[in-house]
Each structure stands twice: as structure tokens, then as C-alpha cells.
Amino acid sequence: MIATETQHLLFDSARLERLLGNAVVDAGATMAAGLVVLGSRLGLYAALDDGPLTTAELAERTGTAERYVREWARAQAAGGYLTYHADSDRFGLSPEQSLVFDPEGPVNAAAMFELSVNVLSGLDRLENGMRTGAGRGWHDQSDDVVCGTAGFYAAGYRTYLLTDWIPALDGVSERLRAGARVADVGCGHGVTTVLLAKSFPASTFHGFNYHAASIARARDAADDAGVADRVTFETRDAADIPALGYDLVCTFDALHDYGDPFAAARRVRESLVPGGSWMIVEPRTGDSVTDNLNPVGRMFYSGSTYMCVPNALDQGGSALGAQAGEAALRELLTAAGFGDVRVAAKTQFNMVLQARP
Numbered sequence: 001m002i003a004t005e006t007q008h009l010l011f012d013s014a015r016l017e018r019l020l021g022n023a024v025v026d027a028g029a030t031m032a033a034g035l036v037v038l039g040s041r042l043g044l045y046a047a048l049d050d051g052p053l054t055t056a057e058l059a060e061r062t063g064t065a066e067r068y069v070r071e072w073a074r075a076q077a078a079g080g081y082l083t084y085h086a087d088s089d090r091f092g093l094s095p096e097q098s099l100v101f102d103p104e105g106p107v108n109a110a111a112m113f114e115l116s117v118n119v120l121s122g123l124d125r126l127e128n129g130m131r132t133g134a135g136r137g138w139h140d141q142s143d144d145v146v147c148g149t150a151g152f153y154a155a156g157y158r159t160y161l162l163t164d165w166i167p168a169l170d171g172v173s174e175r176l177r178a179g180a181r182v183a184d185v186g187c188g189h190g191v192t193t194v195l196l197a198k199s200f201p202a203s204t205f206h207g208f209n210y211h212a213a214s215i216a217r218a219r220d221a222a223d224d225a226g227v228a229d230r231v232t233f234e235t236r237d238a239a240d241i242p243a244l245g246y247d248l249v250c251t252f253d254a255l256h257d258y259g260d261p262f263a264a265a266r267r268v269r270e271s272l273v274p275g276g277s278w279m280i281v282e283p284r285t286g287d288s289v290t291d292n293l294n295p296v297g298r299m300f301y302s303g304s305t306y307m308c309v310p311n312a313l314d315q316g317g318s319a320l321g322a323q324a325g326e327a328a329l330r331e332l333l334t335a336a337g338f339g340d341v342r343v344a345a346k347t348q349f350n351m352v353l354q355a356r357p
């Protein structure tokens, strides 16, 4: 598109400069995303945790090729992910950079980038979906995307689930400590099911997911954690879980993925014992599009375009989208028979609803 002379006169040069600046940041970030993933895979961030290193020292410590590492480190420093000490020509991690790349930390940025890079391999399928309206279920995503999602969400669950979210639910901690029956619906690889099972030894847990390969991984995770005697996993659609009489049903970042979230909500309603609760963890969003036009909104709208909306369309739904917002969720829950819906907690990426009949 060639701008005409009149259009030139209409340009606000400061706005144009900011826009171009953003485009350069984003294009650089898109390429740099893969380099973050490699930094994690090759142990480059971990090696810098002990203090700044020259690229020769870093390469030596990690068994990598210095010339590549030099270019990598400079790109990282330009993006603000490493700190460059010009006086000693060394690269290091500030305490904040170290925390953000800590695989056990509250963010695990490398997992976030791993997922970002992995979804790009689905561009051709997404293009076809955008042309034809065809869906793409989670079962049809690459293993890398499914595992990347589990890794991305796990950091938040490890950080908040037991210390913030469960205590924020009315009456739930007590039941879990005393011995409760819990369902984790749309449980993915069972990260949350296992976290809860380890923490509440008197309770029993039932994980459900429509994707058989995820259920197999979840079973392995329960075995590895030594909780398989109190945890079962079954391949089931969310709208078809067995109504075993649950004290707590949990749904972590999955409700908006379901083709029929209303049918799933009604099934949860039927499956709860009197006084039982449904904990629904969803991306943190505002109710209007305008509320979500920010970096977190951008990440979730984008992820939703690649994964959540295609899954719901594949299941014949109209697709809530990852950022449906509290008001839309409340409406759905109320229609499904939940008379008491409250926002129990909010973190930077998530909101936690407690729904009771």
C-alpha cells in the first residue's frame, strides 16, 4: 500500500513512530522467543545463576559453541533478559531475571516461550481453520503444544493453588483436610490433581479429560508422585463425568475450551453433594473487549485463537473464548443452576470463581 500525499498529511508522526517501534519490538520478540527456549534447553540461564560469565566461560560451562552463545547472549541482553556488564564483557542475571527464568518459580518464562514457539507450527492448520471455520481439537494438536500448555500453566498452579486459591474458597479447605471427594474436570496432564492429592492425603481425586493421551500422562504423574492409590483418571467428556457426589469439582483453564460449557456446568451441578462447590479457574479478564486490550489480553486472545476456540469449534460449540469474562461466566453458571457465584481470588493471569447451587 503506497501512502498518498494527502494520507501523509494525516499521519501523526509521533503515533506512527510508536507504532513502528512496537512492530520492531514484536518482530524481534518473535525471533527471540526461540532463543529463550534454546537458552533454557541448553542450560544457559541456569549456568548464569551463579554469577556473570563471559560468553567463553558460559560456552565452556554448558558444552556449547562460543560463537553462537555470544550472539545469543547479545540478543538476550538487547531484549532485557540478560544484564550486560560492559566493563568485564560478562553477561549475568539480575535477581528479577533469575526469578523469571527459574523453572520452579512463579512465572517460568521459558515454558511460556516454549508454548509460544510451539503454536507457530500450527499456522497452516489455523489458516485453513480461519478460511473454512474448521475446528482443531486438543487431541489433534502436536504433543509439543499439549505439553507446552501443561508446562506454561503449571508454574501458576504451583505458586497459587494451595496457598491462595483453595484457602480463598468458602469452607473448602476444611472439607479437603477432613476427607473429600474431588473431581478435576479437563485435568490435562493431572498437574493440579496431583498437587491437590499430595496436599490433602485424606481426600480422593478423580481426574477427567476427553483426550486419552493426556489421561495416560496424568496417570503416570500420579504414579510418579506416589498418590495413585487415591487418584483415578478417566477419559470422559466434561458433560459426561460420572456423578459420584463430589464435595469439590475443579476446572482449571478448561471451561472455555469445552464445546458445550453449559452441558458441562449442568453435569457438575448434578454431581455435587449438598454444600459442594465448583472451583473454576479461568484467565483473568475484563468483561469488555476494551478491558482486555493490554499485554495479558493479547497473550490470551492469541492463545485462544490457536488452541481454545479451535477446540470448542471442533466439538460443535460456538466457543466462549479464553476471555469470556466474569459476566458471561456468571450468566452461564446461573442458567446451569448455580445460585451463588463469587470471585474468590485473582492473580495476574487468572481469576478463580466459586460456584454453588
Ligand SMILES: C[S@@+](CC[C@H](N)C(=O)[O-])C[C@H]1O[C@@H](n2cnc3c(N)ncnc32)[C@H](O)[C@@H]1O
Residues within 6 Å of the ligand: 138, 139, 149, 150, 153, 154, 185, 186, 187, 188, 189, 191, 208, 209, 210, 211, 214, 236, 237, 238, 239, 251, 252, 253, 254, 257, 258, 259, 260, 311, 315
Ligand atoms: C488449556 S488445557 C488445561 C488443562 C489443565 N486443566 C491444565 O490447567 O493444565 C484445556 C484442557 O481441556 C480439555 N478439554 C477440552 N475439551 C474438553 C471436553 N469437552 N471435556 C473434557 N476435557 C476437555 C483439553 O483436552 C485440555 O486438556
